[in-house]
Amino acid sequence: MDTKSPSQEKKEDGEILVDALSSVVNRINETYSRLAKLEKQLNLHPRSTQEYSDTVKHYDQMLPTLLTLLHAAEQSKVFPLQQQSKLLVSLWSATRQLVVLATTHKKPSEWGPYVAPVSNVISEINTIYEIEGPKAEESVAVQLQALSVLAQAFKWVIGVSPITVVVDTKNAFVKEKLTGTIAELAERIVAELSDYLETHHKCGIEWKGVRDPTHLVWDARSIVGGNLGNGLKTKHVAKEQWICEYLTKSQDYECADEQQCFVSFANQGTLNITGKAASLSLSSCSYTTVTIQDVESVEIVNCKEVKVICPTATEVHVERTAGCHIITGPTAEISTTIVTRLKVETPSETNDKELVEVTIPTGIKIKVAKGGKITTTAISNDKK
Secondary structure: OOOOOOOOHHHHHHHHHHHHHHHHHHHHHHHHHHHHHHHOOOOOOOOOOHHHHHHHHHHHHHHHHHHHHHHHHHOOHHHHHHHHHHHHHHHHHHHHHHHHHHHHHHOOOHHHHHHHHHHHHHHHHHHHHHHHHHHHHHHHHHHHHHHHHHHHHHHHHHHOHHHHHHEEEEEHHHOOOOOOOOHHHHHHHHHHHHHHHHOOOOOOOOOOOEEEEOOOOOHHHHHHHHOOOOOEEEEEOOOOOEEEEEOOOOEEEOOOOOOOEEEOOEEEOOOEEEEEEEEEEEEEEEEEEEEEEEEEEEEEEEEEEEEEEEEOEEEEEEEEEEEEEEOOOOEEEEEEEEEEEEEEEEEEOOOOOOOOOOOOOEEEEEEEEHHHEEEEEEEOOOOO
């Protein structure tokens, strides 16, 4: 039987990460290579190949450090750090797309859809720190904060002064005394980004092309997946499950009978689910409202500022969430673990259309009745 030494396994893990991120870059380059050829044929290519090459190659010099950071986060075995590092890959990729776009196109009149993916990913990285940081060990909390600070540096592409962003980010590392392997790698990426911006985008992203890019609007993770689109992904799994990811707008869905519904990475979205569902699971969502008319159980995990309207739910569990508003039916069991700013409303005794607010202490399972009457039971608070 063959056995592998820890060093061999570590090396293989690193090679897998290198291959994964390299494939992202290759897919991006292939996409824009095809666009460049088409533009050349139409005599629309506005900038020289050398200009494109120099700008993008300099940006890609951050890649080795980003790979090292990603590998360090994976080796830490700390799930929130792994989440943040993978989101940083999405953030880096989405920003790179704008860098490439600026070498071949003019600035679009509607700038919001292009930078929305960058803003959304920065928000997700910050949310992980806000939720996980306060309850993590100090050494882990520092690394989570470091990645959150690093994410702020990418706001330069949104329209904030690049020099101001870099200076503020560098100062944050010093002021907050962010140390440790991952924090040092994050600070190094900021330094490399600073050098890139000083050379190419001192006064903000430069648009020197002539072509209107309105046909190209993307979401950060759809780029990582190799597709150009609005970022919303939905799919059915063996009829029993429906998965919705990266919702950023209003969406309606008619649920198949007794289907399990999974919603994740939604940001500023609104989802209305009709039909009878077996369960609803909300994870890693922020500033999102979900209305589900007929469901038995609801689970909300790792979310920020979400609202769920579930008038028929008999069980609701909220975990590791900051800001949650639940409107439930006349009878429901509600349990919470590490939750802040929780608001629960249920119909009054005399009028189903009139809502009564119920106070839910964390770490307690509560059975709600009409009029806000409750019975409580202590539950274990050992979920990590």
